[in-house]
Amino acid sequence: MKIDSFLKDVGGASRVTKARRMSYKNASAIPQPKDPIRELADLLHPDKMRFVVTEVRDASPTSKTFRLESVDGHIPVFQCGQYVNFNLKIGESVLNRPYSISSAPFEARGEKPFIEVTIRRNRPYFVPDYFFENVTEGTLLDGSMPFGTFYYEPLRDSKNVVALAGGSGITPFVSMAKEIAAGYLDTDLTILYGSVHHSDIVCGDELAGAAAACPRVRVVNVMSDDPEWEGEKGFVTKEIIEKYSGEDPTYMFCGPLPMYNFVSKVLGELGVPVRRFRKDVLGQPADISALPGYPAESVGKTYQITVVRGVREDVIPASASEPVAVALERAGIPVDAHCRGGECGFCRSQLLSGEIFVNPVGDGRRAMDREMGWFHACSSYPLTDLKIKIPIL
Ligand SMILES: Cc1cc2nc3c(=O)[nH]c(=O)nc-3n(C[C@H](O)[C@H](O)[C@H](O)COP(=O)(O)OP(=O)(O)OC[C@H]3O[C@@H](n4cnc5c(N)ncnc54)[C@H](O)[C@@H]3O)c2cc1C
Structure with a gap:
């Protein structure tokens, strides 16, 4: 029985191959002026995007959220955790910088589709300085379509996600928290967010809003140097990770390299299998030596x-x-x-x-x-x- 259907499939495949060869042979070399498949592919995967900034607001004393609409009105489908790579010309330098999308995918499907990126500048930085000082409402920015593989995948990941974030590494999880709270992403999310002081918490209001709106989202802020803080203190340690992990979680890490080194060691000690640990390390270390x-x-x-x-x-x-x-x-x-x-x-x-x-x-x-x-x-x-x-x- 199995062999019959196998032969049928092989026969069918060879007929399809033959038909395809014929259609290639008879195809015109002149491109179709209107090709609906090409048009759809361009909408889903545009080579480049041109954005206009429609709002700039504070996301903490050291960070700003930039709302961007696409000039052609269309934002391609993306997943929470993906980033836009901006193409910039600053002085003589021609450069790119990726910024994770901090808004939720459902916000890019509304009547006025938009995405947001949240940029942190807790000390002088080359590109954040440029954004903070030059990018205002009405500024045009060129960038890529959303890219990246750091997102929740239900076929692979547990429905219990523990996010480990440091500094601006919170942005993918802001997107995720909002998408879950709006009912578009089916997973539980516990965010363990390490900051130095409570004034450093990036997108604190949005995170608190998502947690208040939806019991599936939980945010635990951990302060490393904040005597007034009444919640968890110190670093995101093994004890804190164990305390909030629940059953069989997928860990998603986003933050700087030193925090990644620490967290990956801890997860190794806890016996977390590699498939249950996803990471996005933000760029290169400050001191490679x-x-x-x-x-x-x-x-x-x-x-x-x-x-x-x-x-x-x-x-x-x-x-x-x-x-x-x-x-x-x-x-x-x-x-x-x-x-x-x-x-x-x-x-x-x-x-x-x-x-x-x-x-x-x-x-x-x-x-x-x-x-x-x-x-x-x-x-x-x-x-x-x-x-x-x-x-x-
Ligand atoms: C996938 C991904 C997502 C990210 N998402 C976010 C996010 O959501 N929010 C956020 O705040 N950050 C995010 N980042 C970090 C962000 O991309 C920047 O690295 C960060 O804002 C620091 O800016 P900078 O790179 O210009 O910093 P800097 O440390 O100032 O510069 C980085 C490099 O640029 C070099 N440089 C200095 N001057 C020049 C020059 N004249 N020409 C060319 N290069 C020069 C520096 O020497 C250094 O090597 C993300 C990074 C990655 C990889």
């Missing part, structure tokens, strides 16, 4: 990178303490960096000569790429003069 394996002799050095793009070659300076992608951006050479954590592979480039240090956290290179000298510019640091070949944008 502190990572094990970074050669001390490179600290403070500047090298030269010969950048090959097609027939063009440019020689640019590059600090050993900054990723190759930053050297390119500083030199005004466009680089398609998205995740800035070494994972997505958009900035995959070829190392023609020289040595690099690759941040081991989030090293997403394929085994064959490592062997053949391909690297991700966003997470690789020069250790000698380099010659690299990058995609032409």
Whole structure:
């Protein structure tokens, strides 16, 4: 019986293949002026998006939320936890920066679809300074469609999600909390959010609003240096994680590298299987030389990178303490960096000569790429003069 249906399927598949070959053969080389499939694909996956800022508001004393509408009125479908990669020109630098969407997907399906990003500036930062000082209502911004793999997936993840967040790493969970509270995402969510002081809590009102509206959302703020705070104090420790975890959770982490290192050690001690731990480490460490394996002799050095793009070659300076992608951006050479954590592979480039240090956290290179000298510019640091070949944008 099984064999019969297998043969039937094979027969059917070969007929389909034949029909497809025929339609390719008879197809016109002139593109269809109106192709509904192409139009739908463009709406779902636009190459680029142009946004207009329609509102700017404080999300804490050190952070601002920017509401963005798409100029063409359409926001593609996205998941809580995805980010928009903004393309910016600041002075001579041409650069990208990803910001997670802090609004909920249902808010992008209303009559006036919008997304929001929440940017933190607790000290002088290059791109946040630019946003805080230059981006106001009416500003036009170019960016990508929503990207990223850090989202809840019901086929894989538990219906008990424990979010571990630090600083601006709260933004994906703000989106998730709002989507759950509105009844569009079917999971429980406990957020363990580490801040220094209660005045640092980003999007505190929105989180409290979602928790008040829906018992499936629970927010536990943990203050590391706030004597007046009456709730949990210290860091997000093993004891706190165990106390609030419940049964068989999926842990989702978003925050800076030091917190990730700590949390991943704790979850290892608790015996959490790898499939139950999802992470989004926000960008590169402040001091790459502190990572094990970074050669001390490179600290403070500047090298030269010969950048090959097609027939063009440019020689640019590059600090050993900054990723190759930053050297390119500083030199005004466009680089398609998205995740800035070494994972997505958009900035995959070829190392023609020289040595690099690759941040081991989030090293997403394929085994064959490592062997053949391909690297991700966003997470690789020069250790000698380099010659690299990058995609032409
Ligand atoms: C997936 C993802 C999502 C994120 N979501 C959020 C979010 O929701 N909210 C949030 O606040 N942050 C978020 N971040 C972090 C955010 O992208 C920025 O890294 C952060 O705002 C700090 O800004 P910065 O990178 O300019 O910081 P900086 O530390 O000032 O700069 C970073 C790098 O740029 C270099 N640089 C300095 N000057 C120049 C120049 N002239 N030209 C080119 N490069 C220069 C610096 O040397 C440094 O190497 C996210 C990061 C990732 C990876």
